[in-house]
Amino acid sequence: MLKPALIEEFRKIAGASNVMDSEADRHCYAYDAAVLQPVVPALVVRPETTEVLGRVARLCGDNGLPLTVRGSGTNLSGGTIPDPRDGIVVLTNALNRIIEINEADMYAVVEPGVVTARFAAEVERRGLFYPPDPASLSVSTLGGNVAENAGGLRGLKYGVTKNYVMGVNFFDTTGEKIVSGGRTVKCVTGLNLSALMVGSEGTLGVFSEIILKLVPPPAANQAMMVLFDDTAKASRAVADIIANRIVPCTLEFLDNFTIRTVEDYAKAGLPVDARALLLIEVDGHPAQVADEAVQVETICKKSGATGVKLARGVEERDKVWAARRAALSALARLRPTTVLEDATVPRSRFPAMIRAVEDIAAKYDLLIGSFGHAGDGNLHPTILTDRRDEKEYARVEAAVDEIFEVALSLGGTLSGEHGIGLAKSKWMEKETSRGTILYSRRLKKALDPKNILNPGKIIGRE
Amino acid sequence: MADLRDLQRLLLDIDDQLAACMRCGMCQAVCPIYAETGREPLVARGKIALLEHLGHDLLRDVEGVKDRLETCLLCGACAANCPSGVKVLDIFIKARAAINTFKGLSPIQKLIFRGMLVHPDRFNALASLGARFQDLFVKPASGVLGSSCSRISLEALGGRHFPALAKRPLHADVPRLDTPAGAAGLRVAFFPGCLVDKLFPRVGHAVIKVLRHHGVGVFLPDHQACCGIPALSSGDLKSFNDLLDQNLARFGRGEFDYLVTPCATCTATIKKFWPVFADSADAGRRAAAAEIAAKTLDINVFLTDILNVRPQEGLSGERRKVTVHDPCHLKRSFGIAAQPRRVARLNPEVQLVEMTDADVCCGCGGSFTLLHYDIAAKLGRHKRDHIVATGADTVATGCPACMLQITDMLSRSGDRVAVRHPVEIYAEALG
Numbered sequence: 023m024l025k026p027a028l029i030e031e032f033r034k035i036a037g038a039s040n041v042m043d044s045e046a047d048r049h050c051y052a053y054d055a056a057v058l059q060p061v062v063p064a065l066v067v068r069p070e071t072t073e074v075l076g077r078v079a080r081l082c083g084d085n086g087l088p089l090t091v092r093g094s095g096t097n098l099s100g101g102t103i104p105d106p107r108d109g110i111v112v113l114t115n116a117l118n119r120i121i122e123i124n125e126a127d128m129y130a131v132v133e134p135g136v137v138t139a140r141f142a143a144e145v146e147r148r149g150l151f152y153p154p155d156p157a158s159l160s161v162s163t164l165g166g167n168v169a170e171n172a173g174g175l176r177g178l179k180y181g182v183t184k185n186y187v188m189g190v191n192f193f194d195t196t197g198e199k200i201v202s203g204g205r206t207v208k209c210v211t212g213l214n215l216s217a218l219m220v221g222s223e224g225t226l227g228v229f230s231e232i233i234l235k236l237v238p239p240p241a242a243n244q245a246m247m248v249l250f251d252d253t254a255k256a257s258r259a260v261a262d263i264i265a266n267r268i269v270p271c272t273l274e275f276l277d278n279f280t281i282r283t284v285e286d287y288a289k290a291g292l293p294v295d296a297r298a299l300l301l302i303e304v305d306g307h308p309a310q311v312a313d314e315a316v317q318v319e320t321i322c323k324k325s326g327a328t329g330v331k332l333a334r335g336v337e338e339r340d341k342v343w344a345a346r347r348a349a350l351s352a353l354a355r356l357r358p359t360t361v362l363e364d365a366t367v368p369r370s371r372f373p374a375m376i377r378a379v380e381d382i383a384a385k386y387d388l389l390i391g392s393f394g395h396a397g398d399g400n401l402h403p404t405i406l407t408d409r410r411d412e413k414e415y416a417r418v419e420a421a422v423d424e425i426f427e428v429a430l431s432l433g434g435t436l437s438g439e440h441g442i443g444l445a446k447s448k449w450m451e452k453e454t455s456r457g458t459i460l461y462s463r464r465l466k467k468a469l470d471p472k473n474i475l476n477p478g479k480i481i482g483r484e
Numbered sequence: 485m486a487d488l489r490d491l492q493r494l495l496l497d498i499d500d501q502l503a504a505c506m507r508c509g510m511c512q513a514v515c516p517i518y519a520e521t522g523r524e525p526l527v528a529r530g531k532i533a534l535l536e537h538l539g540h541d542l543l544r545d546v547e548g549v550k551d552r553l554e555t556c557l558l559c560g561a562c563a564a565n566c567p568s569g570v571k572v573l574d575i576f577i578k579a580r581a582a583i584n585t586f587k588g589l590s591p592i593q594k595l596i597f598r599g600m601l602v603h604p605d606r607f608n609a610l611a612s613l614g615a616r617f618q619d620l621f622v623k624p625a626s627g628v629l630g631s632s633c634s635r636i637s638l639e640a641l642g643g644r645h646f647p648a649l650a651k652r653p654l655h656a657d658v659p660r661l662d663t664p665a666g667a668a669g670l671r672v673a674f675f676p677g678c679l680v681d682k683l684f685p686r687v688g689h690a691v692i693k694v695l696r697h698h699g700v701g702v703f704l705p706d707h708q709a710c711c712g713i714p715a716l717s718s719g720d721l722k723s724f725n726d727l728l729d730q731n732l733a734r735f736g737r738g739e740f741d742y743l744v745t746p747c748a749t750c751t752a753t754i755k756k757f758w759p760v761f762a763d764s765a766d767a768g769r770r771a772a773a774a775e776i777a778a779k780t781l782d783i784n785v786f787l788t789d790i791l792n793v794r795p796q797e798g799l800s801g802e803r804r805k806v807t808v809h810d811p812c813h814l815k816r817s818f819g820i821a822a823q824p825r826r827v828a829r830l831n832p833e834v835q836l837v838e839m840t841d842a843d844v845c846c847g848c849g850g851s852f853t854l855l856h857y858d859i860a861a862k863l864g865r866h867k868r869d870h871i872v873a874t875g876a877d878t879v880a881t882g883c884p885a886c887m888l889q890i891t892d893m894l895s896r897s898g899d900r901v902a903v904r905h906p907v908e909i910y911a912e913a914l915g
Contacts, residue, residue, distance in 0.1 A: 046548030047523075049537050050530035055507045060533070060542075068522070095524070096509045115522045139513075160513040354568035358503035410503060 024064045024108055028085060032067055035077045040116070042066040051092065051111040055158075056100040056445050057361050057409055063090070063104040068113040072133065072230040075117065079228045080197025082110055088474045089195075091224045093135060093163030097170050098362055099443030101223045105477050112228070114165050121231070123148055128236045129188055129205050134165025134229045151239035153180035156439070157350065165229050171221035173439030175346075178397035179271040179305075182439065183220065186235045190216040192227035195474055203233060223441055224476035226469055240271070240305035244315040245339040248300040248322045249293050249329040253277065256298040257373035259325035260396045263302075264369065266321060268314050273397030274301040274346050277376065280353060280391040280404075287352035290345050296328070300396065301346050303339075346393070350404065353391045357406040361418060365429035366438030369399040378428040379403045385424075386417040400438035426452075447482040488544060494582035495539030501578075502539070504570045505532045511562035511572075516845040517555065520862050525552045528562035528572050535579050550583050555856055557849030558717055559812035560752075574760060577716055584719030597715045597723040604709045604730065608655065611682045615649040622648060628902055631895035644857075645895035647683050647888065654681045654688035660706040661692070662738075667699030668791060673740040673779075674704045675731075675754070677711060677747035679884035687746050687884065690911035691783055695744075697914050698791055703738040711750040714851055716757060725763045732772050742790065743780045746905055748813035748883035749850065754780045756817060782814060783907055784823040784882050787830075795829035803833040806909065807876035809867065809890060810843035811883035824882045827906040831913035839870040839879075846881075848889035864893040871901060878902045880909055 024043075033041045042048065043065050052060035064087075069075040082089040088105035091112045095102050104111050114135035121131040125148050132141060138159040145152045155174035156162055162172065168190065173182040189203025202215035219227055250256040260273060276284070276299040285292040292299070300322070304314040319330050333339040354360040367375045376392060379401065383390035394402040403425055407418050426436055426449050436446050436453055451459050462481045466473070477483065495502075511528040512518050524530040531553055537543040556576060563572040589597070600607050622632040631645040654676055665671040672695065676688040695702050709730040715723035735743065745751050758773040787793045806828050814820040821843065828834055847853065847863025867890060871879045879894075879901055881887055891903045 042523075042525075044548055045543060045545045046534060046552055047525050049543050050524040050533055050552075052537075053507055053533060055509060057506075060537070062542075094509055094512055095507075113522070158508070158510070161509055351567040351569075354506055355504075358500065360506045360568065408503065410499075 029065060031081060032065060032078070035081060036067050036069050036074050040068040040070060042068075051095070051104065054095040054100060054102040055098050056103070056443065057359060058100045058103060058444060061103050061106050061109065063111040064108040066111045066113065068116050070116045072117060075112070075114075075228060075230055076193045076197045076199060078112055079193040079195055082474055083195030083197065083472065086472045086474060088477050089228070090476045091134075091165070091169070091228055093166035094137070094158070094161045096158040096162050097166065097441055097443065098364070099437065099441040099445040101170060101441050101443035101476070101479055103444060114163060117230075120144055123150070123236075124205070125150065127205060130234050130236060132164050132232050132234065134163060134168075134232060136164050138162045138164055138167055145236055146239070149239070150236040152186065152234065152236055154183045154186060164232055164234070168220055168229065168232055169223050170441040171439070173395070173398070173400070175272045175274065175395065177395060177400070177439075178273055179269045180237075184217070187216055187220050187232065188235050189233035190219040190229055191231040192219060192229045194227055195470055195472065199230065200227065205233060221441070223443060223479045225466060225479050225481075226475060228475070242308040242311040243271070243303055243305035243339070244311050245301070245303040245333040245342045246315065246318065247331045247333070247342050247345070248302060248327045249296040250298040250300070250326065251296065251328050252326065253298045253376050254373045255326035256300050257376075257396070259300060259322045259327060260372065261370055262321045262325055263318055264397070266317060268304065268317060270302050270314075270318065270397065271305045272301070272303040273395070275299070275372075275394055275396035275401075276301070276346070276349060277392040280349050280393045283356065283391060284345055284348045284352045287355060288344070288348045290341065290348070292345055293329070299345075301342055349391075349393045353404050353406060356389060357408055359407045359409040361405040361407060361422065362440075363403045363405065363422060363425055364400070364437045364440040365403065365425050365434060366398065366400040367429055367432045367434030369397065371432040371434065372396055372399050372401065374432055375399075375401050375429065375434070379425060382421050382424050382428075386421040388414075388417060388421055390421075395438070398438060399434065442480045444478060447478070447480055450481065488546070488586075491546065491582060491586040492539050492541060494585065495535055495579065498575055498578050499536075499539060501571055501575050502532055502536045504568050505529060506568050507533070508567060510565055510567055514561040514565045516557060516559065516561065516847070516863050517859060520859055526555050528566075528570070531556065532570070532572075532575065535575070546583060546586065550587065553579060553583070555859070557812070557845050557847070557852050559845040559849060560816040561812065561845070564816045573756070577719070577757070577761065580717065580719030581721045582719070589718070589720055593718055593720065597718070597720045601710050601715060602723050602726040602730075604707050607678075607710070608653065611649055611653065612656070615651055615653075618648055626895045626898070628900045629891050629895045631891050633895075643896070645892045647891055649682055650685045652685065654685035655706070655708075657685065658688070658692065658704065661702045661704035663701045665699070665701035670741045670790070671701030671703060671739065672786065673735055673738055673743040674702050675708065675711070675735075675743055675745040675750060677745055677750040677884065679888065680746055684884050684887060684905070687905040687908055690905065690908040691744070691746050693911045693914060694787065694907055698787075698793065700791070703740050705734040705738060708734055711753040713749055713753040713757070716753070716761060717850055721761065721763070724761060728758060728762055728773060729769065732769065732776070735776060736772060741779070742786060743776055744783045744786045745780070746783045746882065746884070746907055748782060748811035748817075749885050751780060751782045752813035752817040782818070782820060782823070782882060784827045785820060787907075787910075788823045788826045793830060795826055796832070800829075800835045801831070801833040802835055804831070804835065804878060805837050805874070805876040806834045806878045806880050807837050807839045807871055807874040808842060808906070809839070809846060809871070809879055809881040809886055811881055811886045812845050814882055815843045824880065824906040828880045828909045830910040833913065834909060837874045837876050839874045839876075841866070841870055846886045846889045846893075848885045850885060853889060860889070861893070864889055868893040868897055868899065872897075872899055876901060878904055878909070880904050880906045882906055
């Protein structure tokens with residue numbers, strides 16, 4: 023329980039209407055999109071200016087209160103679940119100003135609470151392009167994207183959020199403002215602190231301003247849907263496309279279970295007997311796009327594709343991507359609980375990973391649909407279950423453990439884009455080393471001596 | 485009932501529906517109240533979490549949950565955008581009913597629902613009494629809009645501008661109709677709804693005129709009761725079923741191909757809620773409700789999709805600029821957007837101009853505007869700005885509740901933009 027006088031101090035700093043202490047309000051900031059137990063915070067604060075944000079960070083620091091910054095609470099690893107010991111949730115959604123979009127120098131400066139889709143649309147209006155497109159972009163915030171190093175469908179060609187962060191300004195727990203990076207293409211001034219902030223999940227600082235790189239948009243694109251009667255052939259096609267020095271902007275995979283579920287749900291005319299589907303888009307200069315589309319088609323056929331459909335016009339292109347977008351929705355409707363995993367392997371091991379997930383589904387008697395970013399080796403095995411069924415959920419947890427085990431044995435990683443948070447911290451050492459954990463903890467201790475910046479995330483507790 | 489465990493048991497009955505929410509938070513993208521406030525307790529994900537926590541005894545502040553649950557327009561944008569298909573409106577109405585059973589209706593709700601609404605004759609008599617004496621208390625505010633405002637400062641009115649109660653409600657001029665199918669070979673039952681009957685009888689007259697013009701037989705039974713949405717959204721299932729029974733009795737006697745209504749909210753209530761919330765104790769009642777629900781159509785949809793009345797393609801009038809607001813209960817509930825526009829364009833003078841965010845809620849939300857006028861007015865002002873920005877002289881919308889809210893917003897800003905139902909615009913062209 024927080025002392026009333028302390029709550030009053032938060033009110034003085036942030037304004038009474040921006041401090042929520044009632045039981046009902048606090049219960050609404052106890053969870054995010056990860057399937058984990060909710061933890062109710064002691065207080066929720068919503069700063070309306072970055073200056074107030076800094077003072078809130080300092081007040082938490084002075085009083086040793088654990089602080090968890092929250093954008094839209096969409097992350098899938100528990101990164102925004104607050105600390106059980108008088109945790110304070112700090113909302114960024116009132117810090118939603120796009121401060122600058124510089125067309126000449128192709129960068130933008132934003133506050134952390136700007137919603138990704140709103141930003142991307144504004145950038146597009148100026149004739150520029152911000153490529154990172156996590157599935158939650160219609161609600162996710164840029165601050166959250168940077169803190170989680172969010173990925174998306176365009177990762178293969180355009181990279182992920184970290185490839186677009188030019189600078190991050192942030193507060194430490196004394197309320198001191200740290201400035202890192204800048205507005206120039208080249209900048210080697212000081213330690214590369216912005217890189218340290220990317221993917222730090224709120225454990226090292228409280229972001230106040232982010233500088234993002236923008237790029238010119240591609241002039242043309244070509245989407246296509248490719249059918250396979252064998253998952254291995256689909257994977258070979260992926261490898262062959264890359265080996266031929268073609269980098270599609272998007273190269274997505276749907277397994278048979280997902281195809282059938284999407285078709286049941288959306289009636290999009292998908293081939294339900296296909297074992298695997300690749301959804302591919304190449305983009306760039308029109309001549310290059312036309313050339314690459316033909317090459318991709320040839321390569322896919324050579325790899326044993328049973329059908330290649332090129333999208334003609336915007337409508338057909340939308341149809342291709344509607345099938346991909348419907349994947350999670352369609353799967354999520356089958357059972358009450360959806361556990362969306364994120365294990366990622368080197369591209370060449372993708373078929374082995376898919377086979378392993380199929381075996382795991384059979385072994386633990388679970389419904390698992392797999393889809394994901396084949397070009398990135400980033401599979402999303404999606405376990406459909408009911409968290410209220412304890413016996414079944416125990417099998418889910420065992421299956422998740424095994425998925426990680428397999429991913430690591432294939433030279434992969436625990437998380438391609440969803441983050442470690444609370445959900446996967448116990449696995450960190452297995453992928454890295456004891457030394458890595460200790461080094462990270464020493465780093466955290468030096469920067470956050472009271473351990474109040476989103477404690478417990480990524481590196482667990484000592 | 486005052487035992488919290490009883491309420492928890494009621495909430496556990498909808499636990500399967502609650503569990504379907506995977507907390508993805510996509511509802512934040514479309515909730516008009518969230519856009520205005522940025523508060524998780526006011527978006528569907530937050531409310532569902534509250535109900536789950538209450539049902540599972542993690543939280544005991546029933547009043548706090550009730551308050552947040554009722555800060556909702558029931559616009560259905562969240563449900564329409566939900567990746568896992570959570571039946572948000574069903575959940576919210578069931579939860580409101582459960583909390584209501586636990587806490588009891590407020591005296592004012594009891595008076596309105598059980599003392600007036602379920603007695604259509606009493607409701608009519610009170611409304612006509614009000615119409616006779618309202619001039620003592622209200623004065624005209626805008627000639628174009630036909631709105632009024634209070635002569636004296638009344639806190640309860642919050643400075644609203646509202647259409648006055650009609651001098652002659654629809655039922656006074658047209659108590660009943662029973663005409664055979666004409667050239668169209670179809671006969672429809674006509675459900676005007678309370679707001680059309682008492683505030684916008686001109687919409688009801690327009691509907692009758694248009695149906696006659698197309699040779700459609702009309703069955704309009706007398707003593708129609710309210711569709712039940714005010715009672716239902718306040719969790720008063722008893723009054724809702726009382727009203728449902730009266731309507732089933734009125735309409736059950738007639739032979740008709742479709743039931744049409746010019747009120748988007750009535751359409752949504754009849755089609756979506758009558759079959760679900762009809763007391764299942766009587767299987768016959770539920771079946772009768774489902775049968776009428778299946779026949780029910782929005783008037784715009786009936787004209788364009790059933791009668792196939794089409795505006796002349798390529799022809800756009802120039803004398804009258806009309807912009808269309810999409811009621812949540814047409815667009816979010818049924819994906820209906822093209823039909824009201826087509827109906828407005830049946831008037832050859834009309835040129836359509838689209839406004840920004842035409843399908844974002846106007847902020848009315850039925851009784852929401854009474855309980856949360858501050859948020860309702862903020863949403864309404866955005867709508868007003870978008871309407872005025874088009875330069876249209878008329879805004880058309882297929883829901884009298886939206887008409888009420890938009891009239892208030894335009895009148896308060898002194899805008900000279902008329903508010904019409906699409907069918908009215910068409911009827912005007914029929915001479």
